[in-house]
Amino acid sequence: MPGRDQEPRSYYVGVDVGTGSVRAALVDQRGILLAFADQPINQWEPQFNHHEQSSEDIWAACCVVTKQVVQGIDVNQIRGLGFDATCSLVVLDKQFRPLPVNHEGDPHRNIIMWLDHRAVSQVHRINETKHSVLQCVGGVMSVEMQAPKLLWLKENMRETCWDKAGHFFDLPDFLSWKATGVSARSLCSLVCKWTYSAEKGWDDSFWKMIGLEDFVADNYSKIGNQVLPPGASLGHGLTPEAAKDLGLPAGIAVAASLIDAHAGGLGVIGADVRGYGLACEGQPVTSRLAVICGTSSCHMGISKDPIFVPGVWGPYFSAMVPGFWLNEGGQSVTGKLIDHMVQGHAAFPELQAKATARCQSVYAYLNSHLDLIKKARPVGFLTVDLHVWPDFHGNRSPLADLTLKGMVTGLKLSQDLDDLAILYLATVQAIAFGTRLIIEAMEAAGHSISTLFLCGGLSKNPLFVQMHADITGMPVVLSQEVESVLVGAAILGACASGDFASVQEAMARMSKVGKVVLPRLEDKRYYDKKYQVFLKLVEHQKEYAAIMKGD
Ligand SMILES: Nc1ncnc2c1ncn2[C@@H]1O[C@H](COP(=O)(O)OP(=O)(O)O)[C@@H](O)[C@H]1O
Numbered sequence: 263m264p265g266r267d268q269e270p271r272s273y274y275v276g277v278d279v280g281t282g283s284v285r286a287a288l289v290d291q292r293g294i295l296l297a298f299a300d301q302p303i304n305q306w307e308p309q310f311n312h313h314e315q316s317s318e319d320i321w322a323a324c325c326v327v328t329k330q331v332v333q334g335i336d337v338n339q340i341r342g343l344g345f346d347a348t349c350s351l352v353v354l355d356k357q358f359r360p361l362p363v364n365h366e367g368d369p370h371r372n373i374i375m376w377l378d379h380r381a382v383s384q385v386h387r388i389n390e391t392k393h394s395v396l397q398c399v400g401g402v403m404s405v406e407m408q409a410p411k412l413l414w415l416k417e418n419m420r421e422t423c424w425d426k427a428g429h430f431f432d433l434p435d436f437l438s439w440k441a442t443g444v445s446a447r448s449l450c451s452l453v454c455k456w457t458y459s460a461e462k463g464w465d466d467s468f469w470k471m472i473g474l475e476d477f478v479a480d481n482y483s484k485i486g487n488q489v490l491p492p493g494a495s496l497g498h499g500l501t502p503e504a505a506k507d508l509g510l511p512a513g514i515a516v517a518a519s520l521i522d523a524h525a526g527g528l529g530v531i532g533a534d535v536r537g538y539g540l541a542c543e544g545q546p547v548t549s550r551l552a553v554i555c556g557t558s559s560c561h562m563g564i565s566k567d568p569i570f571v572p573g574v575w576g577p578y579f580s581a582m583v584p585g586f587w588l589n590e591g592g593q594s595v596t597g598k599l600i601d602h603m604v605q606g607h608a609a610f611p612e613l614q615a616k617a618t619a620r621c622q623s624v625y626a627y628l629n630s631h632l633d634l635i636k637k638a639r640p641v642g643f644l645t646v647d648l649h650v651w652p653d654f655h656g657n658r659s660p661l662a663d664l665t666l667k668g669m670v671t672g673l674k675l676s677q678d679l680d681d682l683a684i685l686y687l688a689t690v691q692a693i694a695f696g697t698r699l700i701i702e703a704m705e706a707a708g709h710s711i712s713t714l715f716l717c718g719g720l721s722k723n724p725l726f727v728q729m730h731a732d733i734t735g736m737p738v739v740l741s742q743e744v745e746s747v748l749v750g751a752a753i754l755g756a757c758a759s760g761d762f763a764s765v766q767e768a769m770a771r772m773s774k775v776g777k778v779v780l781p782r783l784e785d786k787r788y789y790d791k792k793y794q795v796f797l798k799l800v801e802h803q804k805e806y807a808a809i810m811k812g813d
């Protein structure tokens with residue numbers, strides 16, 4: 263009998279649409295990534311807190327990268343296709359053509375991105391209703407969810423957008439519709455971002471109460487009245503038109519999609535950890551927390567029974583791993599914050615020139631620069647008098663306060679490369695302290711987490727990974743495949759093809775441990791003190807706001 267390695271290869275294509283780029287991978291049935299391609303996508307910020315994209319631009323990028331990863335292989339071995347994407351809102355008219363979401367009327371910009379904060383007044387009013395659906399989003403709805411954005415469109419673009427709109431899609435569902443012509447929505451997007459309940463369906467009273475009774479009247483046809491579990495096979499598979507666009511055979515299985523963070527969760531959380539000496543070995547999968555770190559970071563914890571964590575989204579049933587409840591903590595900007603701090607510093611041009619001369623990324627250069635200046639002490643100790651509060655775009659979890667701002671304390675007159683490197687380090691540490699705060703909130707509510715599984719662009723940064731281990735005191739597992747979000751998307755394609763009986767089976771076969779990073783427990787006292795300062799920062803920020811509000 264041939265060994266596993268001689269098994270005929272089945273291939274799956276995963277497509278991951280992040281905030282900044284679209285990525286595709288060709289993955290085999292063992293979860294090995296055989297080809298990878300990526301392509302940046304356009305983003306518009308026509309005014310502060312308005313962030314828009316184009317669904318046509320994104321689909322075109324999906325086609326470019328997919329064609330690249332299947333070049334030179336026998337496409338008949340491709341068994342399935344899976345998409346994941348950010349939870350952005352796509353608006354189409356009744357003929358499925360893009361509709362502008364801006365007053366300039368630019369039809370290319372038909373997506374209100376997840377990080378768009380235009381609907382502040384709308385979300386405030388939604389939260390004032392105290393409707394029971396809010397219990398399943400941590401008690402407070404985020405401005406980044408779809409209901410406030412829909413209400414904004416109705417209140418601000420009634421004639422040019424709202425009245426003409428025929429279809430509102432979450433981006434992952436738009437992609438599966440483009441590929442198959444099937445407009446069924448994934449349970450993942452509807453439950454996590456649209457207040458749909460896996461058990462009870464839509465709640466008419468919520469939509470009526472917030473002024474969007476229109477959806478109830480037409481039986482939710484514009485936002486989805488056919489719902490499928492992630493990984494379910496859609497319609498008759500890939501349409502001939504989409505097959506031509508993507509360079510794939512018509513009719514291959516296409517899966518109901520996932521939001522990108524959830525695909526990352528599938529890509530990492532089910533790995534076989536035997537032999538690594540981890541606390542989660544032999545323990546239920548609920549002791550693992552997947553942290554997907556890209557433009558934002560998402561903290562995905564699962565449980566057998568629903569757990570209500572104030573300020574943390576969920577509990578959502580079967581929205582990531584079937585049969586499990588999901589809680590999703592998050593930080594709205596992490597990769598974006600690091601980029602912002604580094605690129606905005608006076609020494610950035612010098613950094614760029616030096617990194618280019620060494621053929622390194624600016625982050626690799628900064629990490630080695632920190633190693634040079636740390637002398638005999640651990641690198642993390644360079645920030646003894648520099649502290650950052652990272653909520654430059656509000657706090658998603660666990661404070662659920664979009665009015666919070668970023669803070670830096672300990673600035674000096676110097677603006678040289680040392681100064682930039684230390685500010686970068688303090689920012690990375692602040693993000694890790696934010697993760698610690700989220701974990702503490704989840705544990706206080708009933709989760710029991712022992713091990714972190716990191717993926718996403720920031721997991722390629724060894725300093726970011728080590729700081730997460732040191733500051734949370736937990737081991738961090740990195741996957742064998744760096745692009746684990748794409749493994750998650752391919753798992754969806756594999757499930758849709760019928761090659762695996764369940765998502766759990768596909769996860770166990772296709773996600774694998776690559777490396778374990780242990781916390782430096784000898785530095786714990788230092789980080790505990792910095793954490794105390796971290797908590798004081800937000801306390802003080804609230805005090806400042808109260809002083810300024812007073813007479
Ligand atoms: N090789 C790298 N080293 C360090 N940081 C990286 C690297 N690649 C990406 N990043 C960081 O990851 C972030 C983007 O992650 P990514 O997962 O690509 O984002 P998204 O899915 O939101 O498009 C960037 O903001 C950057 O800070």
Ligand SMILES: O=C(CO)[C@H](O)[C@H](O)COP(=O)(O)O
Nearest residue numbers: 280281348349523556557558
């Ligand atoms: O809300 C989210 C997931 O529920 C994500 O933050 C959003 O989808 C953006 O992801 P990324 O930072 O990878 O671009």
